[in-house]
Amino acid sequence: MTQLFFSDYDIEPADTRPPLVIFGAGGLGREVLLLIQQLNEAAQVSWQVRGFYDDQTPASPTVAGLPYLGSGADLNATAEALAVAVAVGSSTGRAAVVARLTSARLSFPSLVHPGVALHPRQRIALGAGCIIQQSCVLTCDITLGRFVLLNLGCTVGHDAELADFCSLMPHANVSGAARLGTGVYLGTNATVIQGVRVGDNTIVGAGAVAVRDLPADVTAVGMPARAI
The missing domain is CATH 3.40.50.20 (Rossmann fold)
Incomplete structure (x- = not known):
């Protein structure tokens, strides 16, 4: 990419x-x-x-x-x-x-709300077609793939990687060094904690908290998030 x-x-x-x-x-x-x-x-x-x-x-x-x-x-x-x-x-x-x-x-083009801080010193890489909505916070050394959607009020921490077509619904949170595979979907208020990997096309339900790695192609809910 x-x-x-x-x-x-x-x-x-x-x-x-x-x-x-x-x-x-x-x-x-x-x-x-x-x-x-x-x-x-x-x-x-x-x-x-x-x-x-x-x-x-x-x-x-x-x-x-x-x-x-x-x-x-x-x-x-x-x-x-x-x-x-x-x-x-x-x-x-x-x-x-x-x-x-x-x-x-x-x-x-990538479309980023004017209130979202994206300065060169943050070292944030975007693929084509990303949409980043109001009140999102991205820190530093982050990679977003192609056509990533960050809805209202999402946070992405240091060294996180979000692959192509990831979707974060309002107030979803991705902690530092987390890895989201292609097509991962985080529901409203879902959280992926530090260093956790989420496999391709997995859905993390609204309010769920992923505290350990999740495989591809599952739906995970709860706190901690478990595949169903």
């Missing part, structure tokens, strides 16, 4: 960035729209949000005041360069969407 330090994403002038669309016309899509509006207000970027794509047609032709533009197939067929924010909360669902969006005209 190719990774860039966060500071490498902030070198392109705003007026050269392509217009942006959001894939996912549900609640998370509207939250991501708010994140983009907050970025624009902070003058960090100047995204022109065109509207929403989703494979499920929404009940209304507009979402949060912006048009529904079509399905993933329609997005792949676009004739212009577009940045895409993939606003799908499920790790497996997000990975499936990204696998279908194959047009060379599409790019996937």
Whole structure:
């Protein structure tokens, strides 16, 4: 996986960035729209949000005041360069969407709330397509893979590694030197303590506390978290 330090994403002038669309016309899509509006207000970027794509047609032709533009197939067929924010909360669902969006005209910027501290001295590496929401705290020497989602108020400690398509729901906590495999999903208020490894595609339920390593492809709940 190719990774860039966060500071490498902030070198392109705003007026050269392509217009942006959001894939996912549900609640998370509207939250991501708010994140983009907050970025624009902070003058960090100047995204022109065109509207929403989703494979499920929404009940209304507009979402949060912006048009529904079509399905993933329609997005792949676009004739212009577009940045895409993939606003799908499920790790497996997000990975499936990204696998279908194959047009060379599409790019996937990382979107980080302007209130989240990401300074070069923190040595935080991001893959493409990450979304980091308001009130998240990341310390130092952290690696996030491609299309990692950190929802509201998450914390990630020193030397942690989150592989591609990890999803942290609000107020989930990853302690120092923890390792989350590809597609790991942490429910609201779930915690992974220092040095624990969580296998690929495992779900750690809301409020659960992983105090020892968890294998791949299980659902773990409770305190301490146990596979069910």
